[in-house]
Amino acid sequence: MTSEPLTDVLAGLMQELAAVLRVEPERIEPQQRFQALGLDSIRTAELMAALNSRFGTGIVPDALYDHPTPEALARHVRAETATAPGPGPSAPADSAEADICDALRGQLAGIVRCDPAKIDPGVPFRLLGVDSILAAEFVAAINDTYGLTERPVTLYDHPDLATMAAHIASTAGAVRPAPAPARPALTTGEVNALLDAVRADMLTVDEATALLASRPA
Incomplete structure (x- = not known):
């Protein structure tokens, strides 16, 4: 290039x-x-x-x-x-996976504060700035939407939207209800407070995840 x-x-x-x-x-x-x-x-x-x-x-x-x-x-x-690779894979061709991928993209865009159209499904979450706290919030939203019990570490095994959508689509018993109102994203102050608590060993990542999951919709 x-x-x-x-x-x-x-x-x-x-x-x-x-x-x-x-x-x-x-x-x-x-x-x-x-x-x-x-x-x-x-x-x-x-x-x-x-x-x-x-x-x-x-x-x-x-x-x-x-x-x-x-x-x-x-x-x-x-x-x-000059050395960047070509564009990542596009959204999945399978209609179910594509629908899930679109829903995940909207949720992730709200969490990282960007336009959903700017998120390529093939770009790794880490390149989008998804740290442990944001990963916990994202996975909590996924669990709420699809009735799953995934943990934040699942993003290591499924590191981008396309592979995460495929995982959700293939998970036994996964349901795809009508989109619910999006959980309001954390404010900057709330994110920083959780990050500070985790870094100071006042909270574990799992405890932070539990706090996120307990937030009212």
């Missing part, structure tokens, strides 16, 4: 960043640090999902530590586009 000119990559990155921050691109300086722009973990996940979809890359959220400004990240994105 041929790299795009750096100016084009930076322009595209600034557009996606502005959309995530809900500001005009002109208000962002390319040399300004992401931390100063208020880019928290949720917005970082949303930005990475948008950039990977736009440029066909597989950049992880941790890249912002080594490339802490839009200009630096644009250089990294440009370098990655």
Whole structure:
């Protein structure tokens, strides 16, 4: 794959960043640090999902530590586009799996705060910024929708939407009820509080999962 000119990559990155921050691109300086722009973990996940979809890359959220400004990240994105693989597999052809995949994409988009259309079913969850807390919330939503008892670690065995949809479709006794109202996504403050509690060993991931599952719909 041929790299795009750096100016084009930076322009595209600034557009996606502005959309995530809900500001005009002109208000962002390319040399300004992401931390100063208020880019928290949720917005970082949303930005990475948008950039990977736009440029066909597989950049992880941790890249912002080594490339802490839009200009630096644009250089990294440009370098990655030269070696990035082609697009991941599209949604499953089987109608049942495709319906499940679409439903999962909507749930995941609400959790990582991005447009569902920007999530490729073949992109690994880790590249979308799905950490242990977000994985717990996502799996809790799956269990509520399909009457399952999956644990967050199932995302390691089924690491993207396409394979997760196939797993749900093939699970004995799985039901596909009419879509229920989506569980409201956690606020940034709630996510950060759970992350802090897990990191401080005040909660285990399983305990955090139980708290998520007990939230009212």
